[in-house]
Amino acid sequence: xxxxxxxxNQMSLGRLAFITxxxxxxxxxxxxxxxxxxxxxxxxxIAVTIADILHITITPYNPDxxxxxxxxxxxxxxxxxxxxxxxxxxxxxxLAATPNAVVIGFVVVGFSLALGLIIGSFAGFHGGFxxxxxxxxxxxxxxxxxxxxxxxxxxxxHASLLNLMIALMIVWWPAYARLSRGETLKVSHQNYIEAAxxxxxxxxxxxxxxxxxxxxxxxxxxxxxxxxxxxxxYSGLSYLGLSVPPPAPDWGYMVASFGDxxxxxxxxxxxxxxxxxxxxxxxxxxxxxFRDAISGN
Amino acid sequence: xxxxxYIARRLLLAIFVLLGVLVVTFILSHSYGDxxxxxxxxxxxxHPNLVKLYEDKYHLNDPVYIQFYYYIVGLxxxxxxxxxxxxxxxxxxxxxxxxPFTLQIAFFAIVxxxxxxxALGIAASFYYKRPVDYGVRAFYLAGYASPSxxxxxxxxxxxxxxxxxxxxxxxxxxxIFPPHVITGIPMLDALIQGDWTYLGSALQHIILPSxxxxxxxxxxxxxxxxxxxxxxxxxxxxxxxRAKGVNExxxxxxxxxxxxxxxxxxxxxxxxxxILTGTVFVEYIxxxxxxxxxxxxxxxxxDFPGILACTLIYxxxxxxxxxxxxxxxxVVDPQIRLG
Numbered sequence: 001x002x003x004x005x006x007x008x009n010q011m012s013l014g015r016l017a018f019i020t021x022x023x024x025x026x027x028x029x030x031x032x033x034x035x036x037x038x039x040x041x042x043x044x045x046i047a048v049t050i051a052d053i054l055h056i057t058i059t060p061y062n063p064d065x066x067x068x069x070x071x072x073x074x075x076x077x078x079x080x081x082x083x084x085x086x087x088x089x090x091x092x093x094x095l096a097a098t099p100n101a102v103v104i105g106f107v108v109v110g111f112s113l114a115l116g117l118i119i120g121s122f123a124g125f126h127g128g129f130x131x132x133x134x135x136x137x138x139x140x141x142x143x144x145x146x147x148x149x150x151x152x153x154x155x156x157x158h159a160s161l162l163n164l165m166i167a168l169m170i171v172w173w174p175a176y177a178r179l180s181r182g183e184t185l186k187v188s189h190q191n192y193i194e195a196a197x198x199x200x201x202x203x204x205x206x207x208x209x210x211x212x213x214x215x216x217x218x219x220x221x222x223x224x225x226x227x228x229x230x231x232x233x234y235s236g237l238s239y240l241g242l243s244v245p246p247p248a249p250d251w252g253y254m255v256a257s258f259g260d261x262x263x264x265x266x267x268x269x270x271x272x273x274x275x276x277x278x279x280x281x282x283x284x285x286x287x288x289x290f291r292d293a294i295s296g297n
Numbered sequence: 298x299x300x301x302x303y304i305a306r307r308l309l310l311a312i313f314v315l316l317g318v319l320v321v322t323f324i325l326s327h328s329y330g331d332x333x334x335x336x337x338x339x340x341x342x343x344h345p346n347l348v349k350l351y352e353d354k355y356h357l358n359d360p361v362y363i364q365f366y367y368y369i370v371g372l373x374x375x376x377x378x379x380x381x382x383x384x385x386x387x388x389x390x391x392x393x394x395x396x397p398f399t400l401q402i403a404f405f406a407i408v409x410x411x412x413x414x415x416a417l418g419i420a421a422s423f424y425y426k427r428p429v430d431y432g433v434r435a436f437y438l439a440g441y442a443s444p445s446x447x448x449x450x451x452x453x454x455x456x457x458x459x460x461x462x463x464x465x466x467x468x469x470x471x472x473i474f475p476p477h478v479i480t481g482i483p484m485l486d487a488l489i490q491g492d493w494t495y496l497g498s499a500l501q502h503i504i505l506p507s508x509x510x511x512x513x514x515x516x517x518x519x520x521x522x523x524x525x526x527x528x529x530x531x532x533x534x535x536x537x538x539r540a541k542g543v544n545e546x547x548x549x550x551x552x553x554x555x556x557x558x559x560x561x562x563x564x565x566x567x568x569x570x571x572i573l574t575g576t577v578f579v580e581y582i583x584x585x586x587x588x589x590x591x592x593x594x595x596x597x598x599x600d601f602p603g604i605l606a607c608t609l610i611y612x613x614x615x616x617x618x619x620x621x622x623x624x625x626x627x628v629v630d631p632q633i634r635l636g
Contacts, residue, residue: 136313136314136317137317139310139314139317140314140317140318140321141321142566142615143314143315143318143612143615143616143619144318144321144322144608144611144612144615145570145573145574145611145615146574147574147577148573148574148577148592148607148608148611149321149322149325149608151577151592151596151604152322152325152326152601152604152605152608153325153326155326155596155599155601155604156325156326156327156601170325228442232442232444235444236444236445236446236574236577236578239444239446239578240577240593240596241597242596252444252446255444255446255447255450256446259450259582262450262453262454262458263454263458266454269447269450270451273443273444273446273447273450273451276442276443276444276447277439277442277443277444277447278442280441280442280443281438281439281442284438284441284442285438
């Protein structure tokens, strides 16, 4: 098949892969600003994780070593974000906690995207009982605030990063299933799907080869915007002490444990809180820009 | 389908959703572990027969479906079990004490969210692509991206500790007695009975927690209203109204804004979910005696009856809001067909 006769509606996946190559998808200012912030957190997360595996410290100080500076030391050249109640370097602790947020954001959204795509497109394509059952199930999940349900799950499983991730995954995928179903319904009346049906292809082949590639982009755009929301919810659970057990650092928990020091040593709760906000802003701006770029505005 | 039948059908569906919420939460929270040691503390190790007694009394050793049966039977009689984190006080009693305060915060937070969201949304669309628009956008992005516990902490330090503008902690000042119970919601009761001392103090105490929630939520309204005003003001009927010589103010208020507000109804369930989730944190931070604080307490004490009951009530509130939004939607927009 030559380039000219390539069916237009199968461009979606290609578009995503060659974002800068397609004239319709111009990288905009928001994607760059958001992308820089996101890239910063991702790079830090990868670097910290690799260093952790190799047992080397790449943060300015070892995040868990006490008395590397004064107790409750204000921000200084040696400790740009100050030191905490045990004299640990706060910048190092914040950097060391970055992988938690990044991994949870990507894993929870990635899992929800994959499961939601499969279940949603199947239900949307086949209709009938499976579809009805799925919709009622998502109704149930939509009626419970994600954070509250996650609290119930983590409380039962006991606090750890893995359990927190599992809780968020259980709570998160229904939104993706519902969105995939809606998008599947939109494309399943298109001519190329009818053509595939008439050609006698099985439904698995039609779903994987024709439906999924066409709804994928919409779902990915939603997912990009959603990573920030996952990080927000995770930081809330972390604030309540449902994430990694201390002394390991975690943003939300750092805000919680130094909430009382707000008057005397404001840098202790302020910096981790700011970092949460900046990471969420990064993903939101990038997602907004990405959506505008895809829809051609 | 007429509107009465539509509402009846939606109510029936809502009951099924709530039953589903109950099943899902029950299974997830009972799937692992034995909470008896968290409930009894060090007494558990000292008195093995006490453990046995409690396990038998609360059916902890039965399979999940048997426990579920007991729960449903209790629920049908209005019995939500007892709350270990509150000294085995009946859960229904704790909810009765705490829910009114959460409803108060949620109400004020929703009002503030709508006022801020609508005002800034209109401002941004009026000054489209000018500094005000960019400013509003930065403001709501920062608000949305900040966790509510963080915003609450900043408000606490600035408004309470530095500027001494507002009190913090508890629902009213020390030594102020609550009004007689009529509706069960203290501020409403005070309003009905003209108890201005209580109402004044309660208002001062509720501003901060609700403001913290509004600051993190108003962006949802602003964002959707801004783009919807921009859309609507370009439509044909606005052009027609202008061509008829209707003044710009009337064009905007009567024709533009009224139609632009419809999408705001769509995000109402999102707003309510955001605010209810947020109450958990702001009640905790401002020591406001609502259900959010109870959830945190129940969580720390592995108090599953408490967590379960609170989840159910949050779900009930969200389902009811969705129902109200859907009905409102049909009422304000005659183009929508019921189905």
